[in-house]
Amino acid sequence: MKIAIFPGDGIGPEVIAEAKRVLEALSLPQLSLFEGDVGGIAYRRHGMPLPQETLEMARAADAALFGAVGDPACDELPREHRPEQAILSLRSELGLFANLRPAAGYPGLEDMSSLKPEVARGIDLLVVRELNGDVYFGEKGERAGEGGREGWDAMSYNETEVRRIAHIGFQAAQKRRKRLTSVDKANVLETSRIWRETVIEVAREYPDVQLDHMYVDNAAMQMVRSPGQFDVILTGNLFGDILSDQASACVGSIGLLASASLGERRTEFGTFGLYEPIHGSAPDIAGEGKANPVAAILSLAMLLRHSLGRESDAGRIERAVAQVVASDVRGADLGGTASTGEIGDAVLGAL
Amino acid sequence: MKIAIFPGDGIGPEVIAEAKRVLEALSLPQLSLFEGDVGGIAYRRHGMPLPQETLEMARAADAALFGAVGDPACDELPREHRPEQAILSLRSELGLFANLRPAAGYPGLEDMSSLKPEVARGIDLLVVRELNGDVYFGEKGERAGEGGREGWDAMSYNETEVRRIAHIGFQAAQKRRKRLTSVDKANVLETSRIWRETVIEVAREYPDVQLDHMYVDNAAMQMVRSPGQFDVILTGNLFGDILSDQASACVGSIGLLASASLGERRTEFGTFGLYEPIHGSAPDIAGEGKANPVAAILSLAMLLRHSLGRESDAGRIERAVAQVVASDVRGADLGGTASTGEIGDAVLGAL
Ligand SMILES: CC(C)[C@H](C(=O)O)[C@@H](O)C(=O)O
Ligand SMILES: CC(C)[C@H](C(=O)O)[C@@H](O)C(=O)O
Numbered sequence: 001m002k003i004a005i006f007p008g009d010g011i012g013p014e015v016i017a018e019a020k021r022v023l024e025a026l027s028l029p030q031l032s033l034f035e036g037d038v039g040g041i042a043y044r045r046h047g048m049p050l051p052q053e054t055l056e057m058a059r060a061a062d063a064a065l066f067g068a069v070g071d072p073a074c075d076e077l078p079r080e081h082r083p084e085q086a087i088l089s090l091r092s093e094l095g096l097f098a099n100l101r102p103a104a105g106y107p108g109l110e111d112m113s114s115l116k117p118e119v120a121r122g123i124d125l126l127v128v129r130e131l132n133g134d135v136y137f138g139e140k141g142e143r144a145g146e147g148g149r150e151g152w153d154a155m156s157y158n159e160t161e162v163r164r165i166a167h168i169g170f171q172a173a174q175k176r177r178k179r180l181t182s183v184d185k186a187n188v189l190e191t192s193r194i195w196r197e198t199v200i201e202v203a204r205e206y207p208d209v210q211l212d213h214m215y216v217d218n219a220a221m222q223m224v225r226s227p228g229q230f231d232v233i234l235t236g237n238l239f240g241d242i243l244s245d246q247a248s249a250c251v252g253s254i255g256l257l258a259s260a261s262l263g264e265r266r267t268e269f270g271t272f273g274l275y276e277p278i279h280g281s282a283p284d285i286a287g288e289g290k291a292n293p294v295a296a297i298l299s300l301a302m303l304l305r306h307s308l309g310r311e312s313d314a315g316r317i318e319r320a321v322a323q324v325v326a327s328d329v330r331g332a333d334l335g336g337t338a339s340t341g342e343i344g345d346a347v348l349g350a351l
Numbered sequence: 352m353k354i355a356i357f358p359g360d361g362i363g364p365e366v367i368a369e370a371k372r373v374l375e376a377l378s379l380p381q382l383s384l385f386e387g388d389v390g391g392i393a394y395r396r397h398g399m400p401l402p403q404e405t406l407e408m409a410r411a412a413d414a415a416l417f418g419a420v421g422d423p424a425c426d427e428l429p430r431e432h433r434p435e436q437a438i439l440s441l442r443s444e445l446g447l448f449a450n451l452r453p454a455a456g457y458p459g460l461e462d463m464s465s466l467k468p469e470v471a472r473g474i475d476l477l478v479v480r481e482l483n484g485d486v487y488f489g490e491k492g493e494r495a496g497e498g499g500r501e502g503w504d505a506m507s508y509n510e511t512e513v514r515r516i517a518h519i520g521f522q523a524a525q526k527r528r529k530r531l532t533s534v535d536k537a538n539v540l541e542t543s544r545i546w547r548e549t550v551i552e553v554a555r556e557y558p559d560v561q562l563d564h565m566y567v568d569n570a571a572m573q574m575v576r577s578p579g580q581f582d583v584i585l586t587g588n589l590f591g592d593i594l595s596d597q598a599s600a601c602v603g604s605i606g607l608l609a610s611a612s613l614g615e616r617r618t619e620f621g622t623f624g625l626y627e628p629i630h631g632s633a634p635d636i637a638g639e640g641k642a643n644p645v646a647a648i649l650s651l652a653m654l655l656r657h658s659l660g661r662e663s664d665a666g667r668i669e670r671a672v673a674q675v676v677a678s679d680v681r682g683a684d685l686g687g688t689a690s691t692g693e694i695g696d697a698v699l700g701a702l
Contacts, residue, residue: 079538079544082538084538088539114466114467114470114575114576114577115465115466115467115575116465116466116467119465135486135506135539135540136539138503140540140541140542141541142541142544142545145509146509146511147509147510147511147512148509148510148511149509149510149545150507150508150509150510150545151507151508151509151540151541151542151543151544151545151546152489152505152506152507152541152542153505153506153507153540153541153542154503154504154505154506155486155503155504155505155506156501156502156503156504157501157502158496158497158498158499158500158501158502159498159499159500159501160497160498160499161498185589185592187430187433187435188439188486188487189486189491189502189504190491190492190493190502190503190504191491191502191503191504192502193430193493193502194493194500194501194502195502216592216593217592217593217595217596218596220571220593220594220596220597220600221596221597221599221600221605222600223597223600224465224466224575224597224600224601225465225600226465238536239593241536241567241568242567242568242571242590242593243571244568245568245569245571245572246571246572246574246575246597248572249571249572249573249574249575249576250575254572
């Protein structure tokens with residue numbers, strides 16, 4: 001089993017170090033780890049945020065564990081050199097079209113949310129976000145016109161793109177509460193019209209899943225009013241970016257949330273995927289041992305489940321984390337004083 | 352003073368009727384009211400959601416008061432015939448490029464929000480949304496390709512478009528707490544890069560306003576975590592659609608929120624504008640006298656302020672509404688039993 005590890009910038013290396021300790025403690029057979037540079041650190045060392053070598057490393061691996069990218073020192077660089085470009089390029093180069101972002105209220109942590117505890121407690125949803133298309137990867141540029149300089153970006157989805165992410169969404173719903181909410185802006189966008197028509201077509205293959213459609217503005221409203229109504233949210237790249245961050249905020253403890261980005265490449269043990277915490281590189285606290293490594297450790301659990309077929313190890317990690325979260329070992333993000341390493345120790349202890 | 356009144360569909364006519372009673376109670380000099388059809392009712396009567404006659408009525412008026420459009424019976428119609436098209440066409444035909452959506456926690460109503468009371472209480476923001484551009488009004492269509500049918504929409508902003516809405520935003524901030532947050536997705540979109548560069552340029556003319564920039568995903572997160580941090584949010588059409596609905600939900604009492612859409616046309620008394628409640632046509636409760644008319648009445652107050660230069664009448668209405676909201680006269684949306692007419696009576700009584 002080959003795992004590529006990309007710690008990245010800011011608190012990325014700190015949280016990934018703890019996830020690595022957990023991984024090593026599992027003593028998996030024939031495990032090889034490879035470490036590569038991405039983001040601001042890669043730009044400084046190699047002149048680009050995603051060096052070819054890093055990309056090849058991911059291509060050769062069964063799965064990749066990613067920390068975070070983002071570096072204020074790179075803010076003035078042109079977009080193609082900025083750290084965030086690394087994650088966008090990895091997603092497109094590796095064909096990672098399906099982003100899974102579970103968000104659930106953690107028992108005992110409801111008071112961390114700015115939502116009322118009874119509302120936060122009810123959250124148990126999965127955002128399935130398309131990750132290879134939409135206005136993210138359409139043609140884009142600047143042109144001159146009567147109104148001065150104009151920036152433009154082409155948004156689009158075709159049936160093939162929608163179908164493959166819709167299948168992922170419906171299959172996920174089948175394993176959950178069998179409800180899927182497709183989010184679009186079909187009252188305004190042609191992209192959304194094709195999206196909606198294709199989702200309706202795919203839904204016929206999943207008669208056991210209840211499908212409904214919501215405009216994105218209404219979804220953003222419902223996510224605040226009654227997030228407990230959602231099971232699987234299926235949506236495009238741009239709306240998924242917004243709604244999944246909003247959902248994380250509703251849960252209230254972003255230091256605990258993990259994500260998976262999957263493509264079509266099968267490995268010996270499952271599907272190749274890239275796994276990363278929802279949180280960013282948090283440059284303001286980098287190097288201080290204050291970051292919560294739980295999101296990185298839970299990303300590792302998703303990796304074991306989806307890419308290595310090791311459901312039981314994934315479950316073991318998740319149970320250990322739940323135990324630590326319920327204990328008084330809390331990081332600064334949850335109002336406690338435990339350091340990154342102490343939280344890692346506690347998870348290892350509970351394992 | 353000529354006011355065009357467009358009650359529209361669902362609860363639109365019911366809430367507008369109460370706003371009209373309030374307007375009549377003010378006994379404005381030389382007031383002429385004109386009433387026109389928009390939305391589903393216009394489609395049924397005239398075969399189109401925005402008849403030419405309605406548009407001409409708006410063009411001839413100093414201001415327009417709008418109820419709501421949306422009618423489930425029209426769901427299967429092609430987009431250009433659907434009720435929502437009426438509001439999109441009015442915005443573009445009348446050049447209403449500036450949408451102002453204030454959202455503030457109402458004293459005594461904090462418990463209506465799903466946010467914790469101390470969080471909801473802190474909300475006092477104004478979304479300034481561009482309303483004539485972005486992916487809403489770019490070219491769009493369907494084409495066939497290798498991936499099957501493809502829907503596409505062109506997103507763009509030019510400097511002229513960004514400048515004029517930015518001025519509105521900064522001027523509004525000057526009258527408020529002097530903070531402006533510009534929301535974009537400049538790490539991905541060229542449209543956003545021009546947006547951000549132009550906002551920075553316009554900001555030089557408003558050195559007393561503190562400007563910051565936020566990516567839309569982060570803004571959606573911050574709106575849940577600490578909405579009290581925002582004063583003016585300046586953003587494009589699509590992000591503004593999402594964030595303003597999210598902000599309304601955070602406040603918790605959407606039946607109380609009003610909006611103004613302004614253009615460049617000056618009238619004898621101010622700027623022509625279209626005023627409407629944030630809430631929709633709510634077909635499920637239409638005709639039952641259960642709708643809260645406060646948002647429509649507050650929309651009238653905005654109309655008096657921005658289009659008719661009658662600040663003191665606007666303030667009078669707002670004070671009367673505040674008094675009613677603080678009393679025990681509450682509609683079903685606020686957990687009470689008062690009917691649409693009873694709430695109207697109470698506002699008239701307090702006037
Ligand atoms: C860094 C940025 C380009 C990225 C995105 O918009 O997809 C991030 O917000 C995310 O959600 O992973
Ligand atoms: C009805 C719809 C087209 C409209 C929009 O998206 O602008 C509505 O959501 C709004 O915000 O006024």
